[in-house]
Amino acid sequence: MKYFVAFFCACSCLSSVLMGEDKIEINSDYPGGNAIVEKIDQEKATVYLRQDLRDTKPWWFYWNFKAKNIGGKTVKFKFVDKTKPWRIIDAFGPAVSTDGGKTWKWLNPPDTKAVNEFSYTAPEGAGVVQFSYCIPYLFSDFEAFAKEFEGRNGFAIEPFCKTREGRQNICIKVNESPVKKKPRVFLASRHHACEATGSYVLEGFMRELFSDSAEGKALREAAEYFIVPMMDLDGVENGDQGKDRFPHDHNRDYIDKPIYPSVAAAKKKLLEWEKQGGTDVIIDFHSPSIGSKSKDGKTFSVNSVVFLVGQFNSEISRQQEIFGDILEGVNKSGLPFLASDFLPFGKSWNKDPHTTGLANYAATLKGTRLSTSFETPYATCRGVQTSKENMKELGRCVAKALLKYLNSPEDNK
Numbered sequence: 001m002k003y004f005v006a007f008f009c010a011c012s013c014l015s016s017v018l019m020g021e022d023k024i025e026i027n028s029d030y031p032g033g034n035a036i037v038e039k040i041d042q043e044k045a046t047v048y049l050r051q052d053l054r055d056t057k058p059w060w061f062y063w064n065f066k067a068k069n070i071g072g073k074t075v076k077f078k079f080v081d082k083t084k085p086w087r088i089i090d091a092f093g094p095a096v097s098t099d100g101g102k103t104w105k106w107l108n109p110p111d112t113k114a115v116n117e118f119s120y121t122a123p124e125g126a127g128v129v130q131f132s133y134c135i136p137y138l139f140s141d142f143e144a145f146a147k148e149f150e151g152r153n154g155f156a157i158e159p160f161c162k163t164r165e166g167r168q169n170i171c172i173k174v175n176e177s178p179v180k181k182k183p184r185v186f187l188a189s190r191h192h193a194c195e196a197t198g199s200y201v202l203e204g205f206m207r208e209l210f211s212d213s214a215e216g217k218a219l220r221e222a223a224e225y226f227i228v229p230m231m232d233l234d235g236v237e238n239g240d241q242g243k244d245r246f247p248h249d250h251n252r253d254y255i256d257k258p259i260y261p262s263v264a265a266a267k268k269k270l271l272e273w274e275k276q277g278g279t280d281v282i283i284d285f286h287s288p289s290i291g292s293k294s295k296d297g298k299t300f301s302v303n304s305v306v307f308l309v310g311q312f313n314s315e316i317s318r319q320q321e322i323f324g325d326i327l328e329g330v331n332k333s334g335l336p337f338l339a340s341d342f343l344p345f346g347k348s349w350n351k352d353p354h355t356t357g358l359a360n361y362a363a364t365l366k367g368t369r370l371s372t373s374f375e376t377p378y379a380t381c382r383g384v385q386t387s388k389e390n391m392k393e394l395g396r397c398v399a400k401a402l403l404k405y406l407n408s409p410e411d412n413k
């Protein structure tokens with residue numbers, strides 16, 4: 001794929017020289033980039049493109065590209081997906097950035113039926129405009145957060161593992177101890193590379209954990225933490241779907257011999273903790289599938305609400321519901337969270353007790369009290385648009401809920 005992108009870029013650069021600087025150019029050769037351009041009709045200002053599935057075998061929907069030389073033009077972007085007639089644009093259209101990815105707005109096109117295409121009128125003199133299926137979160141976003149928090153209340157980055165492509169993956173530890181003195185909390189996100197909302201929520205969690213607030217201090221005193229912000233770091237940086245990648249993705253790799261170094265390292269930590277009495281809380285932050293606008297303003301699909309994925313193990317499922325009730329009570333993020341949006345085991349797609357994801361795997365270990373996947377929609381939570389700010393606020397509220405949960409009696413009766 002890199003060859004294709006490089007070839008395409010070479011072509012587009014060449015064509016702009018040959019045909020003048022005002023020709024529309026599309027580029028996806030940057031961290032998180034993902035697009036295959038089929039054709040650009042310069043006269044009609046229409047770009048035909050599709051998402052790049054790479055090693056994801058079923059259909060999936062992540063894409064992210066930059067458009068150049070579109071200032072003053074109304075450009076139509078048409079997704080040409082030959083595999084499935086499914087929607088590829090979420091409830092509020094594409095996320096758009098005109099400042100190099102610093103800020104993002106949902107285009108929110110009025111025509112909600114045109115879910116495989118959108119039009120964008122760029123201001124005169126617009127430079128590069130970036131469009132993405134969702135508000136992206138890359139390793140550079142994490143680094144910006146880490147720079148802000150470096151040394152604050154014990155925040156420090158430590159080596160976690162080398163990725164298959166040779167990147168140094170990292171983790172964050174709090175109160176690391178060879179013997180169990182406090183409850184233990186394991187947090188992760190990006191088992192599925194494209195699921196950026198999970199990263200914002202996890203960053204928000206860490207913002208509370210390392211803050212000067214009373215809750216932050218209490219959280220640091222209450223537990224030991226092991227946090228892995230980017231389980232599929234290569235996939236995040238390469239702009240992969242990550243979900244359902246062949247032969248299986250990171251969240252199906254909690255098997256005897258994991259194929260991904262990050263999963264092997266996560267398993268090693270969890271098994272070490274199991275020997276020392278177990279991991280009390282495991283939260284794995286994800287994004288669900290494509291969300292949608294509710295037709296009646298009252299009903300919301302499972303992909304348009306924040307929810308916990310119910311465990312097969314009934315006691316852990318009960319703990320998930322207890323945690324959900326606490327979170328509903330403390331959530332002031334602006335993104336609605338209803339404990340009743342819990343997806344119990346046996347409902348919708350949540351019917352396989354043998355999946356080899358982190359939350360399921362951790363639920364089988366001795367000493368686990370609460371183990372859950374935590375899903376935050378890409379664009380709409382009960383009709384409210386996601387933003388960097390409200391997703392991070394949600395993470396802060398998850399941290400506050402965890403503090404209450406840790407301080408509640410073990411059986412929570």
Ligand SMILES: [Zn+2]
Nearest residue numbers: 192195286287
């Ligand atoms: Zn996921």
